[in-house]
Amino acid sequence: GQNIDQPTEMTATEGAIVQINCTYQTSGFNGLFWYQQHAGEAPTFLSYNVLDGLEEKGRFSSFLSRSKGYSYLLLKELQMKDSASYLCAALDSNYQLIWGAGTKLIIKP
Amino acid sequence: ETGVTQTPRHLVMGMTNKKSLKCEQHLGHNAMYWYKQSAKKPLELMFVYSLEERVENNSVPSRFSPECPNSSHLFLHLHTLQPEDSALYLCASSQVRDWDYNEQFFGPGTRLTVL
Numbered sequence A: 001g002q003n004i005d006q007p008t009e010m011t012a013t014e015g016a017i018v019q020i021n022c023t024y025q026t027s028g029f030n031g032l033f034w035y036q037q038h039a040g041e042a043p044t045f046l047s048y049n050v051l052d053g054l055e056e057k058g059r060f061s062s063f064l065s066r067s068k069g070y071s072y073l074l075l076k077e078l079q080m081k082d083s084a085s086y087l088c089a090a091l092d093s094n095y096q097l098i099w100g101a102g103t104k105l106i107i108k109p
Numbered sequence B: 001e002t003g004v005t006q007t008p009r010h011l012v013m014g015m016t017n018k019k020s021l022k023c024e025q026h027l028g029h030n031a032m033y034w035y036k037q038s039a040k041k042p043l044e045l046m047f048v049y050s051l052e053e054r055v056e057n058n059s060v061p062s063r064f065s066p067e068c069p070n071s072s073h074l075f076l077h078l079h080t081l082q083p084e085d086s087a088l089y090l091c092a093s094s095q096v097r098d099w100d101y102n103e104q105f106f107g108p109g110t111r112l113t114v115l
Helices: none
Strands: A003-005 A009-013 A018-025 A032-037 A044-049 A053-057 A060-065 A070-075 A084-091 A097-099 A103-108 B004-007 B010-013 B018-025 B031-037 B044-050 B053-056 B064-070 B073-079 B087-094 B110-114
Touching: A003 A084, A003 A097, A009 A018, A018 A032, A018 A084, A018 A103, A032 A060, A032 A070, A044 A053, A044 A060, A044 A070, A070 A084, B004 B087, B010 B018, B018 B031, B018 B087, B031 B073, B044 B064, B044 B073, B053 B064
Parallel strands: A009 A103, B010 B110
Antiparallel strands: A003 A018, A018 A070, A032 A044, A032 A084, A053 A060, A060 A070, A084 A097, A084 A103, B004 B018, B018 B073, B031 B044, B031 B087, B044 B053, B064 B073, B087 B110
């Protein structure tokens, strides 16, 4: 079956760095998405990786290893507003998104 | 209005009621989606419409009935729901091209409570 695994909850300190991991098993693979979802709000797009390596976008970076079925989202210089759920989703061979349950990130002062 | 809008934002209904959720996208996209989001569970894809034709059903119970009158509007008609249907219902849109995929843009969701 198809599956996405990511931690349920993580806690980090303001100003620090946190890495949210995601592993995936899908029928074929056409890329991996990360979305951010604040409580009570819509998920918003953060990144898309289809090739191996690290993509940096300001304070956020996303990494992909296709051979390991693994991705991570790296958040630097954490701010209180980064408290949210982070959703990992893999695109399978039919271009269907397979979603993880999300990682709730709690930022403490 | 910009992006993807959904109405109502909150809905409480009894098991015998009939109601409809509305979604509108202002992005010129050609595909629209309904998702169900329950606490601590992955997003569940319910329906996909591409070029106004339904392309995915995912074995959703018949008490949920989608309607896509044009590429900008999507409805989810609800009738005789069960308490376990209480969840956040998210609408999304994207621009889909052959052998390519763009990110989905989500609306704020409708928080549905079935009593």
